[in-house]
Amino acid sequence: MTENIETPRLGEPFLLTPGPLTTSYRVKQTMLRDWGSWDGDFRALTIEMRQGLLALTGDTQGLLDCVPMQGSGSFSVEAMLGSFVPRDGKVLVLSNGAYGKRIAQTLEYLNRAYTVIDKGDYMPPRGAEVTAAIEADPAITHVVIVHCETSSGILNPVKEISDAVAASGRKLLVDSMSAFGAVELDFSEINYVAMVSSANKCIEGVPGFGFIIARKDELEAAKGRSHSLSLDVHAQWAHMNKTGQWRFTPPTHVVVAFVEALRAHVEEGAVAGRGARYAKNRDVVVAGLRDLGFETLLKDRWLSPIIVTFFCPASPAFEFNRFYELMKAKGFIIYPGKLTVAESFRIGCIGQMDEHVMRKVVEAAAEALSEMGVNNAAPPESALIERAKLAA
């Protein structure tokens, strides 16, 4: 693991961003070769990839299948919604950030009925609210939850939501884009009909496709339902099972890189191993930045091992763009915040980075502050009052 991280990185900065992220030299290297999409060798890699992903689900009964889909992660979200929600269905969207909002916007485009529980920027949706919403609106057929809402970094309570949805006899769809592969989403516990993730998140591949993991009976039922030719999950699944090929041109280099990334994921100890490294990354950067006076948006209980939001310091000497440029000059690309309540920035914990790298991130932040003349990184009082509203 550390070996990969220490391999020459061609002078590029570390991406402290939630995908695209820093990939290993080993993964990059696989892309130096061209592949025929029809060829048996490439078809074998597609099979290895689908099986490798299914092996991470905890499905012991063979109920699930994996369908890769060209495009960025949002294409797969759109494909999932259009293929698994019947045209006369109704979706309850649990929204607490940008990706929940995007799901609602997608349903609007798809002309599917939906209703939203909007928890604002970072409050978690709770099981009791879901139960109440379904009781109040029996037309609801599906509930969609974002596993880790990457815009704040909150790890949403999927188990609690899954239990509420199952108890109400409705169907669950999960956007596990930024969590799958590092946070357990065990099919024997989380009763989903379909979930999505993509190549450039916790498996540490490069961007270019997403994948839908769904119940085979739901895949069968999705036939003829999609609004879109290219995003029809059933059609892609049926074609792939019949021919071993993707329906339209696959991102061959990206697939080959992803298969290599999956092999490295297994070597690291799969979900548990990957999750442990990311959790350590988070712990080091959170403790280090707190020592400098920074505060996290979320209380510890809600912090994901994926990405963490920090409030910008109240000091008038602090300016985000300057901080960004100083961090970049030191080799780290950070991520702007997305909150409406306060100025913030985000530090991603995913990608080819370990605790040693995260210690250097903390050192770089300390230097950047001193170069800016900020001697206290504490946030404004108003930010802390806002945070106090969140359950411990």
Ligand SMILES: *Cc1c(COP(=O)(O)O)cnc(C)c1O
């Ligand atoms: C990254 C991400 C997506 C997909 O974003 P794309 O830019 O389309 O790849 C969707 N949902 C979540 C939670 C994400 O983190």
